Amino acid sequence: MGQTVSKQRKIGMPKSLKIVPDKCTGCMQCELACSWVQTGTFAPSKSVIRVNVFDEEASYAPYTCLQCDEAWCMTACPVNAIGTDQNGAKLVSEELCIGCHLCTLACPFGTVFTLPKTDKASKCNLCGGDPACAVACPTSAIVYEESTPAGDWFGPWSEKVNKNYVAANS
Amino acid sequence: MATQHVIIGGGPAATNAMETIRELDQQATITLISDEPAHSRMALPYWLSSQIPAAHTHTADAAFFQQLNVDARIGQRVTAVDPNGQTVTLTDGDKLAFDKLLIATGSSPLDLPVPGNELAGVQNLWSLGHTQQLLDATKDAEQPRVLMIGAGFIGFIMLNAMHKRGWNLSVVERESHVLPRMLNADAAGMVNSWLTSRGIDLHCGAAVESIAEESDGSKVVTLDNGTTLSVDVVIVAIGIKTNLDFLDESGIETNQGILVNEQMQTNLPNIFAAGDVAEGPVLGSDKKEVHPIQPTAVDHGRIAGTNMAGETVAYRGSLSMNILDCCGLQTASFGRWDDTSDDVLTISNPTGLVYRKLIWQEDQVVGALFAGRANDMGMLNDLGMVKGMLQTQARMGAWKEFLQENPFDIRRAYIAAGVPQQLVSSTLLGRPSQPRKYRFGGKVSAVQANQSHTVFVDAKSS
Ligand SMILES: Cc1cc2nc3c(=O)[nH]c(=O)nc-3n(C[C@H](O)[C@H](O)[C@H](O)COP(=O)(O)OP(=O)(O)OC[C@H]3O[C@@H](n4cnc5c(N)ncnc54)[C@H](O)[C@@H]3O)c2cc1C
Numbered sequence: 100m101g102q103t104v105s106k107q108r109k110i111g112m113p114k115s116l117k118i119v120p121d122k123c124t125g126c127m128q129c130e131l132a133c134s135w136v137q138t139g140t141f142a143p144s145k146s147v148i149r150v151n152v153f154d155e156e157a158s159y160a161p162y163t164c165l166q167c168d169e170a171w172c173m174t175a176c177p178v179n180a181i182g183t184d185q186n187g188a189k190l191v192s193e194e195l196c197i198g199c200h201l202c203t204l205a206c207p208f209g210t211v212f213t214l215p216k217t218d219k220a221s222k223c224n225l226c227g228g229d230p231a232c233a234v235a236c237p238t239s240a241i242v243y244e245e246s247t248p249a250g251d252w253f254g255p256w257s258e259k260v261n262k263n264y265v266a267a268n269s
Numbered sequence: 270m271a272t273q274h275v276i277i278g279g280g281p282a283a284t285n286a287m288e289t290i291r292e293l294d295q296q297a298t299i300t301l302i303s304d305e306p307a308h309s310r311m312a313l314p315y316w317l318s319s320q321i322p323a324a325h326t327h328t329a330d331a332a333f334f335q336q337l338n339v340d341a342r343i344g345q346r347v348t349a350v351d352p353n354g355q356t357v358t359l360t361d362g363d364k365l366a367f368d369k370l371l372i373a374t375g376s377s378p379l380d381l382p383v384p385g386n387e388l389a390g391v392q393n394l395w396s397l398g399h400t401q402q403l404l405d406a407t408k409d410a411e412q413p414r415v416l417m418i419g420a421g422f423i424g425f426i427m428l429n430a431m432h433k434r435g436w437n438l439s440v441v442e443r444e445s446h447v448l449p450r451m452l453n454a455d456a457a458g459m460v461n462s463w464l465t466s467r468g469i470d471l472h473c474g475a476a477v478e479s480i481a482e483e484s485d486g487s488k489v490v491t492l493d494n495g496t497t498l499s500v501d502v503v504i505v506a507i508g509i510k511t512n513l514d515f516l517d518e519s520g521i522e523t524n525q526g527i528l529v530n531e532q533m534q535t536n537l538p539n540i541f542a543a544g545d546v547a548e549g550p551v552l553g554s555d556k557k558e559v560h561p562i563q564p565t566a567v568d569h570g571r572i573a574g575t576n577m578a579g580e581t582v583a584y585r586g587s588l589s590m591n592i593l594d595c596c597g598l599q600t601a602s603f604g605r606w607d608d609t610s611d612d613v614l615t616i617s618n619p620t621g622l623v624y625r626k627l628i629w630q631e632d633q634v635v636g637a638l639f640a641g642r643a644n645d646m647g648m649l650n651d652l653g654m655v656k657g658m659l660q661t662q663a664r665m666g667a668w669k670e671f672l673q674e675n676p677f678d679i680r681r682a683y684i685a686a687g688v689p690q691q692l693v694s695s696t697l698l699g700r701p702s703q704p705r706k707y708r709f710g711g712k713v714s715a716v717q718a719n720q721s722h723t724v725f726v727d728a729k730s731s
Pocket residue numbers: 199201277278279280281282283302303304305306309310311312313314345346347348373374375376394395396423426427512515543544545546560561562563564566590591592
């Protein structure tokens with residue numbers, strides 16, 4: 100039912116959003132695209148992908164929900180409003196969400212919010228299998244592919260931010 | 270032979286254990302006994318505020334129990350547990366045998382020991398029944414006058430629901446400020462003035478002496494400072510106690526709650542406990558505590574269910590956490606937010622409605638407190654990341670000093686200290702979690718067709 104977000108998808112291994120921080124220039128195209136497809140307005144504040152702008156460390160990187168295998172948001176929800184689809188995306192049902200914020204509190208990545216207007220939880224849903232952020236990114240800093248474990252890019256990125264910060268401040 | 274599991278309770282701890290056992294063992298027999306329908310108490314405020322129907326709070330129904338092949342005895346209570354005979358006794362006299370027993374009986378509100386507490390119109394507000402009772406008592410009044418005794422976390426959630434309905438509200442709290450177990454005096458001061466400006470009549474530092482009834486049915490509540498208040502309904506929300514009276518002779522070890530180890534096992538190896546009634550391991554501490562919150566009940570239920578089904582998983586411990594909207598102001602607390610050590614970072618800007626506090630032990634964040642305008646995206650982002658720091662018990666190293674100087678730049682410290690990377694490998698059960706199968710109204714998960722998306726993606730890729 101209702102699974103008709105643009106185009107046909109290839110059926111295969113679950114894909115995930117892979118981020119390549121070194122390629123990100125901080126242009127915010129992904130935020131604009133995301134807010135447009137998720138809420139119909141070009142308002143980066145409503146985007147569920149967020150670009151980190153670390154100027155001092157010369158590092159930029161978009162950041163969004165990992166669609167964890169063992170999703171803290173989903174298990175915490177008291178009314179089972181968060182389910183999954185065939186892409187492994189954790190989806191909030193607006194009809195079921197009561198706006199209690201427990202998912203926001205439970206997600207340790209800080210990637211599920213409540214939209215002030217609707218008072219419903221909002222998070223990345225992988226656009227039903229064709230993420231607009233990856234389409235929008237001009238430098239392929241966001242790629243949607245069958246990849247090594249989700250989040251494997253965190254480690255090197257953390258090290259770089261840490262190292263560059265120390266270098267810039269010493 | 271198939272293992273016989275008996276589960277007492279129908280809250281989130283019980284239903285999560287039930288589903289976990291069934292996921293791992295198709296053959297086992299499962300019996301669930303609960304005096305209330307299976308539901309989430311957390312959803313009650315949204316029924317009270319008339320945002321959802323009562324059934325939306327339910328987490329299982331007869332068809333779902335049947336689908337899981339669970340024998341559900343709804344409306345029954347367990348009156349005794351016999352660990353030697355391995356049986357439980359029900360109110361209807363039935364005795365059920367068990368191989369593995371889960372006690373997930375939750376907690377109940379305390380009564381107020383003052384004259385007049387037995388009057389009609391003086392009630393608790395904790396269960397499906399209480400919520401119905403309040404809705405019935407107020408259905409004819411245009412703007413019912415409700416007094417809440419006790420200004421704690423759960424009381425405030427219900428207060429917020431009544432505020433949404435436009436009721437006339439007052440609060441009496443014995444301590445010197447509201448939310449005494451959730452907020453410190455500074456943050457509570459902000460909440461106090463916010464609530465007052467929203468028309469809520471607050472009486473802090475005062476205790477109720479008596480309640481009397483007028484001829485027109487109103488209740489007159491007398492405080493120890495001489496104030497009297499006239500209202501239609503009095504709600505008693507002064508605290509909770511764990512539901513373990515029926516275990517008195519059982520030999521199961523209890524303190525505030527039923528003592529459990531990291532597998533949610535009691536001192537008797539085939540008896541487990543979970544949720545509000547359990548006193549279990551705490552993240553980053555050797556002490557055991559009762560954490561009467563939904564996420565702990567879920568964790569406990571899933572850990573207990575896994576171990577009862579014969580696999581072995583150990584719980585790292587629960588993290589105390591609360592988030593609360595009070596009439597447009599949002600507060601959130603984590604871990605040892607009330608620790609009195611002086612290694613703290615506090616930012617307080619009452620006029621800008623900003624309050625933040627991080628409590629440190631060496632270079633680890635061990636507690637946090639936030640208050641701000643409801644749905645402030647910046648705050649919501651940051652509190653998730655602070656939860657990540659607590660959950661991983663990350664050593665922040667030099668980034669502690671950075672945060673002391675840049676308290677609003679949590680993201681940079683969070684990433685540089687490698688918290689997300691540590692989180693990726695931290696799981697509860699070490700296997701993918703399944704979405705719970707029961708959903709109100711049978712709603713399925715699907716991304717809805719979305720015109721904006723089609724336009725955008727097609728334009729870009731052509
Ligand atoms: C109004 C309200 C709002 C809340 N809001 C929040 C919130 O925002 N965030 C949060 O984290 N937590 C919140 N909580 C707390 C949360 O609901 C509890 O922590 C959670 O329900 C505990 O789950 P449980 O399964 O341990 O127990 P419960 O949900 O209490 O379920 C126990 C069940 O067992 C039944 N039972 C008890 N004894 C017996 C017996 N002898 N025989 C048979 N059945 C028995 C009880 O009737 C009950 O149905 C709220 C609670 C209330 C009341």
